Amino acid sequence: MDVRQMIESITRELLQSMIQSPRQENKPKWLYIFCDSRAHESFDDQFIALQNNGVCHDILFLDGETSSWLGMHRIECGGAGKIITADEYAPLPLEVPKEYDGVIIPEIDLDNAARVAAGLKGTIKAEIVFSALVLGKPVLIGEDVPGLKRSDRRCLKTLTLPPAYQKLFLRHIGAMKELGVEFYPQKSLAEAAIRKSRAKAQTQAQTGEQSGAGADAQTIVSAKLLTAEWVRAQADFPDQQLVVREGTIVSPLATDLLKEKGIVVHYVR
Known part of the structure; x- marks a missing residue:
C-alpha cells in the first residue's frame, strides 16, 4: 500500500471515530463576576433559569480589586511592567471576554463605576468591562445596588452612600449607559441574558440562511x-x-x- 494511502486510511479512521463521538452543542455562555466567593449564593435560581434555557455560565470570584479566580486560574491585573497573571494558563483580564457572549456584574461600586465611566483600567471589573465593550459584547449590571463594596459595608457598618457620593455614583451610571452598559434589576439579569442569547441565535440563523441562499x-x-x-x-x-x-x-x-x-x-x- 502506498504510504499516502496508508496515512489517509489511518487518518480517516481517527476522524471517523471523532465524528461518531457526541459533540457538545455550541451553547451561548455568559460570565458572572461576583465580589467574593459568597456573593453568588443568592443567584442559584438565575443559574437554574440559564441552564433550563440552554445558556451556560462561568463565575469569576474577586479576591480583591486586582485579583480574581476563574475556575482554578488566578487572574491578576496591575500597572505597566507588573505581573498580570499568577499562572501561565490564566488569561489576562482583557482576554477574558473573548470566550463569552456577554458579561454580567450583579453589583458595581463607586470606584469601579468611576473607572468604567472614565475609560480607566486597573481593576478586574474595569478591565473586563472595557474589553467587553470594545469587542461589542453586552455588559449587564445590576441597577439596584448601593454603590458600596460588600467589604466596605461590612467594615463601615453602613449600607448606603451619603447624598453627595450617591449623586456622583448616579452620574457615573449615566456615563456608563452612554458607553453601552445596560442596567437591569438584579433578579432580572438572567432573563436579560436569555433574551439576548435568543436574539443572537436568531440573527445567526437568518445570516446563515442568507449565505446559503x-x-x-x-x-x-x-x-x-x-x-x-x-x-x-x-x-x-x-x-x-x-x-x-x-x-x-x-x-x-x-x-x-x-x-x-x-x-x-x-x-x-
Missing part, C-alpha cells in the same frame, strides 16, 4: 467527512465550487485532489 443555489454537501474517494466519485462540480457545512472535515488527500481540479471549497453555516 447566496451560494448560487448550489447543493450543500451534508457529509461530515470528505475523502479522496468521495471527490473522485463526483461526476462534476458546478462552477468549479464545492459548498459544505461548517465543521465538515476534508482529508488532506481530498484537499490536494480538489486543488488539482481547481475546485474552490465554500463553507456555510
